[in-house]
Amino acid sequence: MVHGDVGELMVADLINSNLHIWRNEEVMAYFHKEEADAICQIPLSRRDVNDDIIWLHNSKRLFTVKSAYHVVRKLLIDGNWVGTSGGCAERKLWTAIWKLKLPNKIKFFGWRACNDILSTAMNLTRRKIIKESNCLLCMRELESTVHALWDCVAVQDIWTGSIRKLQKWSVHGQADMKQLMEALLERLTLDEWDLFWAQAWFIWNQRNCVVHGGKLKELSSLTKRAKEFADEFKQAQDHLAVQNRQQVSGDVWQPPSTAEYKLNFDAVIFSGLDRFGFGAIVRNEKGQVMATISASGPRVNTSDEAELLACCRAIEFAIDVGFSRLIIKGDNSNVIQAISSPLQNFSLFGNVVNDIRYLLCGLRWVRVGCIRRGANKVAHVLAQYARNTLDEDMYWMEDSLPPALEALYHDCLSL
Numbered sequence: 001m002v003h004g005d006v007g008e009l010m011v012a013d014l015i016n017s018n019l020h021i022w023r024n025e026e027v028m029a030y031f032h033k034e035e036a037d038a039i040c041q042i043p044l045s046r047r048d049v050n051d052d053i054i055w056l057h058n059s060k061r062l063f064t065v066k067s068a069y070h071v072v073r074k075l076l077i078d079g080n081w082v083g084t085s086g087g088c089a090e091r092k093l094w095t096a097i098w099k100l101k102l103p104n105k106i107k108f109f110g111w112r113a114c115n116d117i118l119s120t121a122m123n124l125t126r127r128k129i130i131k132e133s134n135c136l137l138c139m140r141e142l143e144s145t146v147h148a149l150w151d152c153v154a155v156q157d158i159w160t161g162s163i164r165k166l167q168k169w170s171v172h173g174q175a176d177m178k179q180l181m182e183a184l185l186e187r188l189t190l191d192e193w194d195l196f197w198a199q200a201w202f203i204w205n206q207r208n209c210v211v212h213g214g215k216l217k218e219l220s221s222l223t224k225r226a227k228e229f230a231d232e233f234k235q236a237q238d239h240l241a242v243q244n245r246q247q248v249s250g251d252v253w254q255p256p257s258t259a260e261y262k263l264n265f266d267a268v269i270f271s272g273l274d275r276f277g278f279g280a281i282v283r284n285e286k287g288q289v290m291a292t293i294s295a296s297g298p299r300v301n302t303s304d305e306a307e308l309l310a311c312c313r314a315i316e317f318a319i320d321v322g323f324s325r326l327i328i329k330g331d332n333s334n335v336i337q338a339i340s341s342p343l344q345n346f347s348l349f350g351n352v353v354n355d356i357r358y359l360l361c362g363l364r365w366v367r368v369g370c371i372r373r374g375a376n377k378v379a380h381v382l383a384q385y386a387r388n389t390l391d392e393d394m395y396w397m398e399d400s401l402p403p404a405l406e407a408l409y410h411d412c413l414s415l
């Protein structure tokens, strides 16, 4: 987290433009060590490129340290996710979280909790954002993640009303969430593991509600709601899974293998609006939605340009949300050829092509290919949808995807 208010500091202030290197001392002064290290590891171009490359991580397209910080933080999270430093127990934990039969927002919540990056009072005081590190619910103890979700006397009502295994288990005082998870993973069945996280999610939401001035609800009712929530989600998933394997003629979306995720992207130029829209979606081998984005970009002149920018942004998005083994598919053959080619690209958009190649090199495994439009419908619909939300990027980390339900359904038919 950033020390002090550096929201308006430009990244150029952190770069020695003569030597093309980071100003290490300044970076160290503004960021905590691990983040500063990560920033300083970002390679800077040695080419004499103009400073007009579009920053893709905020709506104003201006590169600020604040937005760079968010990107770096996501990359750090990604590093934790795929890090080889994690032992067997840790890998087991990430797999178990990823396999939760719950909406992706709860998987991400679980992953954040176990990485200790939730905005608990302790984390916020460590980052000098607030001064009081005690728990706002019990007022007695420091609010670590494991305290907020498990140890706090105020949330014990929830666990007391929960399933017997969680209710009876009076062991507390685990050092952190990972330790607690290790113990829980040994004791719980998969269904119970889902329920634990649904309840933890409700607890965290309730805690946030109180922190932001709301009233503490009857906590015991949350247990019931969490159970219903988890059950409803499972029923909806089962319903999807038993859909007919109807053969669809023409081009169809193909799921990736279990080891990879598929990223589809597309772009649409909005005539008369001086903008283009782009959409991207990451899905797994079952066709389940992992992450989606629908956003708009500045005026472009050709569809190739729009598709290229969309491709770059889609890959960055997929990396940001933690995917490192990707099959990347778009329906513009010029773009796919440009980024797949080993030859240097001297076109007007060579910079973007190089950016994309650079991003591809950072992935653990990648395959890029061109598909016909029929197999790229969801991304196309998401790109079109951006017309409705020009001022804001839309993200969905869940399996419900309101703007593209029909297109998604169409793809599911071919599974």
Ligand SMILES: [Zn+2]
Residues within 6 Å of the ligand: 135, 136, 137, 138, 139, 140, 141, 147, 152, 153, 154
């Ligand atoms: Zn407490």
